[in-house]
Amino acid sequence: DGGITQSPKYLFRKEGQNVTLSCEQNLNHDAMYWYRQDPGQGLRLIYYSQIVNDFQKGDIAEGYSVSREKKESFPLTVTSAQKNPTAFYLCASSISSSYNEQFFGPGTRLTVL
Amino acid sequence: AQKITQTQPGMFVQEKEAVTLDCTYDTSDPSYGLFWYKQPSSGEMIFLIYQGSYDQQNATEGRYSLNFQKARKSANLVISASQLGDSAMYFCAMREGRGTNAGKSTFGDGTTLTVKP
Numbered sequence: 179d180g181g182i183t184q185s186p187k188y189l190f191r192k193e194g195q196n197v198t199l200s201c202e203q204n205l206n207h208d209a210m211y212w213y214r215q216d217p218g219q220g221l222r223l224i225y226y227s228q229i230v231n232d233f234q235k236g237d238i239a240e241g242y243s244v245s246r247e248k249k250e251s252f253p254l255t256v257t258s259a260q261k262n263p264t265a266f267y268l269c270a271s272s273i274s275s276s277y278n279e280q281f282f283g284p285g286t287r288l289t290v291l
Numbered sequence: 292a293q294k295i296t297q298t299q300p301g302m303f304v305q306e307k308e309a310v311t312l313d314c315t316y317d318t319s320d321p322s323y324g325l326f327w328y329k330q331p332s333s334g335e336m337i338f339l340i341y342q343g344s345y346d347q348q349n350a351t352e353g354r355y356s357l358n359f360q361k362a363r364k365s366a367n368l369v370i371s372a373s374q375l376g377d378s379a380m381y382f383c384a385m386r387e388g389r390g391t392n393a394g395k396s397t398f399g400d401g402t403t404l405t406v407k408p
Contacts, residue, residue, distance in 0.1 A: 211396065220382055221336075221398040228394050236395065268336060275386075275394030279326060282336035
C-alpha cells in the first residue's frame with residue numbers, strides 16, 4: 179500500500195545527543211515536510227522540500243537539519259542545539275508544493291531525558 | 292504575525308446536529324489554498340477538505356463543507372449530522388502560492404470538537 183512511514187513511533191534520547199527521525203514515502207510525491215507539534219497546539223513547520231536535492235527552512239528550523247538525497251526519503255536530525263526537542267514530530271508529503279493536500283505519517287514522539 | 296486564527300479552543304455538539312468550526316486567515320498573496328485536517332487522539336492527521344482562493348463555489352466533501360467568505364478572509368468548516376467518531380482536534384491550514392512563502396503551509400492552533408451522545 180502507498181503511504182508515509184515514520185520510524186520509530188517513540189524515541190527516547192539523552193540530552194545533548196543528536197537524533198535522526200526517519201520519513202519515507204512511496205507515493206511518488208515531490209514535496210515533503212516536517213512539522214513539530216507540542217501538546218494541545220498546532221503544527222509548526224520545521225523544514226520543507228519542494229523537490230529532491232532542495233529544501234527550505236520553515237518557521238522553527240533552528241536546531242534541526244534535513245537532507246533530501248532521494249525523492250522518497252526526508253530524514254530530520256534533531257541536534258543538541260535544539261533547546262527543547264521533546265515533542266511530537268510529523269512528516270508529510272504532497273504531489274507538489276502547490277495546492278495539493280498533504281498526506282501525513284503516523285508521527286514520532288521524541289522524549290529527551 | 293499569526294496567519295491562521297482558530298478562535299474556538301473547544302466545541303461541543305450533540306450527536307446528529309451540525310457544527311461550525313471557525314477559521315480566519317491573513318495573507319496578501321492573491322493565490323492560496325485553504326485546508327482542513329482532523330487529528331484524532333491517535334495523532335494521525337487526516338485531510339478533510341480543500342478550498343482554492345479562486346474557486347467560485349464552496350467546497351463540499353460528504354458531511355464536510357467549507358463556508359468560504361473571501362472578503363472576510365474566513366474559511367469555516369461545517370460538519371453536518373455529527374457522529375461520535377467526529378470527536379477530534381480540527382486544524383485549519385493555508386498554503387500560499389507565490390513569493391517568498393510559496394509552498395509553505397501554516398496551521399492554526401486547532402479546535403477540539405467533542406460530540407455528545
